[in-house]
Amino acid sequence: MNADIAAASQELKGGGVVILPTETVYGLAANALDEKAVRKIFTIKGRPLNNPLILHVLDSSWLERYSHVKKYPVRVEKITGAFWPGPITIILPKKAVIPDIVTSGYGTVAIRCPDHPIFRAVLLASDLPLAAPSANPFGYVSPTCIGQVKATLGDRVKIMLDGGECAVGLESTILDITSTVPKILRPGAIAADAIAKVLGEDVIDYDVQIVSKNPCVPGQLKQHYCTDTRLVLFEHGNRDLSQYFAGRTAIVFTQRPKDFDGTVKNLQLLAEAILWFSDDGNLNVVARNLFSTLQRLDFAHYDTILCERPPRTGIGIAIDDRLLRAAAKFRR
Ligand code: AMP
Ligand code: MG
Secondary structure, rough: HHHHHHHHHHHHHHHHHHOEOOOOOOOEEEEEEOOHHHHHHHHHOOOOOOOOEEEEEOOOOHHHHHHHHOOHHHHHHHHHHHOOOEEEEEEEEEEEOOOOOHHHHEEEEEEEEEOOOHHHHHHHHHHOOEEOOOOOOOOOOOOOOOHHHHHHHHOOOEEOOOOOOOOOOOEEEEEEOOOOOEEEOOOOOHHHHHHHHHOOOEEEEHHHHHHOOOOOOOOOOOOEOOOOOEEEEEEOOOOHHHHHOOEEEEEEEOOOOOHHHHHHHHHHHHHEEEEEEEOOOOOHHHHHHHHHHHHHHHHOOOOOOOOOOOOOOOOHHHHHHHHHHHHHOOOO
């Protein structure tokens, strides 16, 4: 693995891109200080240039290099102390050293400190801040294992480091600490109440209804994370599903249906496949399996994927956000 880390680091220093695991999803990384290298990310993903990237750093001591962190010393200290390395990104005023292409011309930059030994080893070896969005074609399901990356970007990037399955499986929580009241721009594994507790102040939680009508930053797209296969959501606990069937249909529950009771037996007669994201409804497991299951079903070419919404508590808010946006493409 040391040779792989060295090769990835060399590639990044030379202006190339590499695929690296993080604890959230797999990333397509480039040296954030090299505009030409960052441009490659946008080209490979087909990502619009108005969608800013997240900068990845080794630890909070790097913040000073790239942002005016001293404007928010207390908030930054509390958040990074409690959650870094980990799946939370903070928005800070940017320093001029960060090229505009990274931030889509915004005066702020999104910064995160990932918690995956391979990503961290590459940060240490290269000593570079890495811009890294998810390693997938823009708008498609995010990758949480190397097989998913290979299936979509496999021939476009030379160096891909396999770090196993992503432990979290959902993109980071994004927290804007520059606003008067700190505000969640994207829900993730770290939920609003945990953040409010650490900050000791109110936090404006993410509201999917408001955001989809009125996005306040690019990237809050109504439609994202989409399968090619028609994806239809049903309410948590609903078993009256026959109305949703269309052609060859697969159903995914959040939890293994209890003893395959009568209702589910009827569904078995209709459905081509019945799957579940977790055995016991543990929402962390649902999150971990969400994207890989959706991509697997997409590649199996059903006509319809019927997917159960999770309970909207804790990380369930983030899972539900991804599902709503994934299904938005198919809603009439
Ligand atoms: P991802 O799409 O996972 O690469 O995450 C990038 C997302 O972070 C973007 O789509 C935006 O929603 C958000 N983001 C990045 N930079 C900024 C910024 N300067 N201000 C607000 N949101 C940002
Ligand atoms: Mg993405």
